[in-house]
Amino acid sequence: MTAAKAAAPSPVLPTDNYVTINNISKTFDGFRAVHDVSFSIRKGEIFALLGASGCGKSTLLRMLAGFEAPTAGTILLDGLDLNGLPPYRRPINMMFQSYALFPHMTVEQNIAYGLKQDKLPKHEINDRVQEMLKLVRMETYAKRKPHQLSGGQQQRVALARSLSKGPKLLLLDEPMGALDKKLRTQMQLEVVRIIERLGVTCVMVTHDQEEAMTMAHRIAIMEAGQISQIGTPAEIYEQPNCRYTASFIGSVNLFEGTLDEDQIDHCTIKTADLDVPIYVGHGVTGMTGMPCAFAVRPEKVSMSKTRPEQMHNHVAGIIQDIAYLGSESVYHVRLQSGKMVQVELVNAVRWGSERFAADDAVWIYWEDESGVVLTA
Amino acid sequence: MNNGPARISKFSYAALIVGFIFLYAPMLSLVIYSFNESRLVTVWAGFSTKWYGELFNDQQIMQAAWRSLQLAAFTATASTILGTLSAIVIVRFKRFRGRTAFTAMITAPLVMPEVITGLSLLLLFVSLGQWIGWPEGRGMHTIWIAHVTFTVAFVNVVISSRLQEMDISLEEAAMDLGANRVKTFFTITLPIISPALISGWLLAFTLSLDDLVVASFVSGPSSTTLPMVVFSSVRLGLSPKINALATILISLVSIAAFIGWWLMWRKERQRLRDIQDITSI
Numbered sequence: 001m002t003a004a005k006a007a008a009p010s011p012v013l014p015t016d017n018y019v020t021i022n023n024i025s026k027t028f029d030g031f032r033a034v035h036d037v038s039f040s041i042r043k044g045e046i047f048a049l050l051g052a053s054g055c056g057k058s059t060l061l062r063m064l065a066g067f068e069a070p071t072a073g074t075i076l077l078d079g080l081d082l083n084g085l086p087p088y089r090r091p092i093n094m095m096f097q098s099y100a101l102f103p104h105m106t107v108e109q110n111i112a113y114g115l116k117q118d119k120l121p122k123h124e125i126n127d128r129v130q131e132m133l134k135l136v137r138m139e140t141y142a143k144r145k146p147h148q149l150s151g152g153q154q155q156r157v158a159l160a161r162s163l164s165k166g167p168k169l170l171l172l173d174e175p176m177g178a179l180d181k182k183l184r185t186q187m188q189l190e191v192v193r194i195i196e197r198l199g200v201t202c203v204m205v206t207h208d209q210e211e212a213m214t215m216a217h218r219i220a221i222m223e224a225g226q227i228s229q230i231g232t233p234a235e236i237y238e239q240p241n242c243r244y245t246a247s248f249i250g251s252v253n254l255f256e257g258t259l260d261e262d263q264i265d266h267c268t269i270k271t272a273d274l275d276v277p278i279y280v281g282h283g284v285t286g287m288t289g290m291p292c293a294f295a296v297r298p299e300k301v302s303m304s305k306t307r308p309e310q311m312h313n314h315v316a317g318i319i320q321d322i323a324y325l326g327s328e329s330v331y332h333v334r335l336q337s338g339k340m341v342q343v344e345l346v347n348a349v350r351w352g353s354e355r356f357a358a359d360d361a362v363w364i365y366w367e368d369e370s371g372v373v374l375t376a
Numbered sequence: 377m378n379n380g381p382a383r384i385s386k387f388s389y390a391a392l393i394v395g396f397i398f399l400y401a402p403m404l405s406l407v408i409y410s411f412n413e414s415r416l417v418t419v420w421a422g423f424s425t426k427w428y429g430e431l432f433n434d435q436q437i438m439q440a441a442w443r444s445l446q447l448a449a450f451t452a453t454a455s456t457i458l459g460t461l462s463a464i465v466i467v468r469f470k471r472f473r474g475r476t477a478f479t480a481m482i483t484a485p486l487v488m489p490e491v492i493t494g495l496s497l498l499l500l501f502v503s504l505g506q507w508i509g510w511p512e513g514r515g516m517h518t519i520w521i522a523h524v525t526f527t528v529a530f531v532n533v534v535i536s537s538r539l540q541e542m543d544i545s546l547e548e549a550a551m552d553l554g555a556n557r558v559k560t561f562f563t564i565t566l567p568i569i570s571p572a573l574i575s576g577w578l579l580a581f582t583l584s585l586d587d588l589v590v591a592s593f594v595s596g597p598s599s600t601t602l603p604m605v606v607f608s609s610v611r612l613g614l615s616p617k618i619n620a621l622a623t624i625l626i627s628l629v630s631i632a633a634f635i636g637w638w639l640m641w642r643k644e645r646q647r648l649r650d651i652q653d654i655t656s657i
């Protein structure tokens with residue numbers, strides 16, 4: 001994934017800071033739900049806040065919507081300071097996790113509700129409602145009440161309602177939370193299609209990494225009220241900047257050790273798990289001897305029954321467990337140090353998984369460029 | 377072992393029937409004796425509707441009935457408004473000083489003995505009359521105030537439980553779409569909790585209609601309510617007229633209950649049909 005690396009130093013455009021969040025904090029009775037968070041969102045971008053339960057994602061989103069007042073910090077939207085503006089004065093609309101469709105109104109009335117608040121003329125409201133129904137392909141359900149709709153249909157109405165006023169910023173709270181798995185994948189792509197067609201800037205909250213990676217252009221990883229990393233899905237996956245991000249997104253093998261040698265084009269890490277220091281094909285900025293970790297994803301580790309020819313980055317072990325997943329197999333290999341390492345191999349040929357069996361003695365190895373050094 | 381549950385259910389049936397007889401037999405006998413020819417309440421002397429005729433000719437009872445109905449309607453309306461406001465304050469404004477005290481005081485009449493409520497209100501009205509000259513005497517207005525004071529507690533409970541159940545994100549969604557708090561209340565909250573408003577209103581109506589104790593304390597010379605008339609006339613000896621009155625009241629209540637049940641049943645059936653519609657899409 002060198003594409004992500006090359007894309008990193010792009011020039012700063014005026015639309016880069018469409019939404020600016022400056023040092024935002026929120027404290028509930030002494031409990032810091034969001035702590036000193038700053039970042040900015042580009043115009044037309046789908047931005048995901050991803051994190052474990054209780055890390056403050058919803059709180060951050062609710063501060064954008066205006067339902068919670070920040071304890072400190074400012075939020076700017078397209079140059080407008082949102083501080084002190086009540087939700088009904090913000091050019092922002094939100095799609096709620098429970099959809100929050102008004103049960104006593106039809107689909108049409110639900111979508112028209114926001115437009116009516118702007119006191120638009122009747123025919124304009126009708127036109128806009130029809131346009132929205134068409135956008136989410138719900139024209140035939142206009143006269144139904146929300147309880148007469150399936151979960152996926154309700155979600156589409158909720159989306160149409162939150163887009164009806166043409167908000168400058170769209171907020172999605174766990175947009176797929178109430179759907180079953182199959183519908184979820186289908187709706188993820190559909191929602192992205194609709195949002196991108198309208199070009200609306202969007203912040204979404206989710207605890208599902210797959211959902212964030214599928215839908216978002218950029219992801220912010222949140223941990224305990226703070227943002228630990230922001231980047232494109234590929235950057236976050238291939239270049240995590242800390243142990244938390246590395247293990248939160250996908251699975252990872254972490255080798256704890258100390259920085260042994262640090263050059264411009266490479267560095268080595270001494271660890272108890274390997275006899276020879278790990279050789280990494282990029283430099284780090286740090287002092288020799290400082291503690292750090294080497295992270296390598298299971299699919300970037302190879303395995304063979306014979307000793308590999310490369311000088312570095314190989315170690316012997318015994319296969320402990322095999323998880324056969326059809327398209328790939330995950331092997332859990334125990335090293336001599338006792339450390340467990342996951343190796344994921346694609347079953348490219350039929351019965352390919354039968355090359356290795358449990359209790360086989362194997363060598364695992366990886367390329368110099370396969371992993372990253374984590375100092376945090 | 378296998379017929380254990382069956383035995384239990386036979387026993388439960390018997391208990392249920394005995395219970396219903398215990399509850400409803402007195403009412404049934406009351407209804408039957410309202411059509412009795414004889415003046416004596418305990419001797420059957422043939423079918424007649426003459427007591428109904430006498431009832432409708434009794435000016436005192438008819439006036440008291442009309443007065444009680446008006447009073448109940450005014451009480452129910454006032455306490456529904458106050459009960460809704462207080463429920464919103466309690467449920468929606470989570471943190472304000474004195475919230476616990478406010479909640480306790482609003483709901484205290486639920487457990488307060490009626491005699492105490494009646495007596496203290498009487499003392500209040502008397503001393504208010506001495507201090508500020510209002511209320512000058514006691515009458516319908518004092519009963520109305522007294523009834524609102526104790527029915528508002530019941531209405532408050534009914535409405536606040538409905539408010540608590542209501543998904544708060546519905547109100548947030550309305551505000552998010554540009555409606556201010558007042559607009560949100562009238563277009564979203566009120567329609568959604570309207571079934572609770574109706575049941576609260578009906579509850580207050582019936583509570584006021586059958587209150588004897590509180591009304592006796594705070595009523596004036598020209599404000600005798602129906603329960604007071606019934607009670608005083610029974611003290612002079614049972615009259616089949618009262619049986620006739622009771623029969624009319626029972627029928628009214630039954631009809632109201634039946635209509636309520638029928639509306640609910642229709643709604644439920646509609647809901648089941650809707651669910652079938654969705655699954656067949």
Ligand SMILES: Nc1ncnc2c1ncn2[C@@H]1O[C@H](COP(=O)(O)OP(=O)(O)OP(=O)(O)O)[C@@H](O)[C@H]1O
Pocket residue numbers: 028029031033051052053054055056057058059060207
């Ligand atoms: N109104 C509130 N009062 C007190 N504490 C709150 C309030 N709202 C949220 N919190 C606390 O703030 C923290 C962050 O909550 P938040 O809802 O933002 O989490 P989240 O990241 O959205 O989690 P989830 O994925 O479970 O929705 C939680 O520990 C929660 O207990």
Ligand SMILES: [Mg+2]
Pocket residue numbers: 057058059
């Ligand atoms: Mg949340």
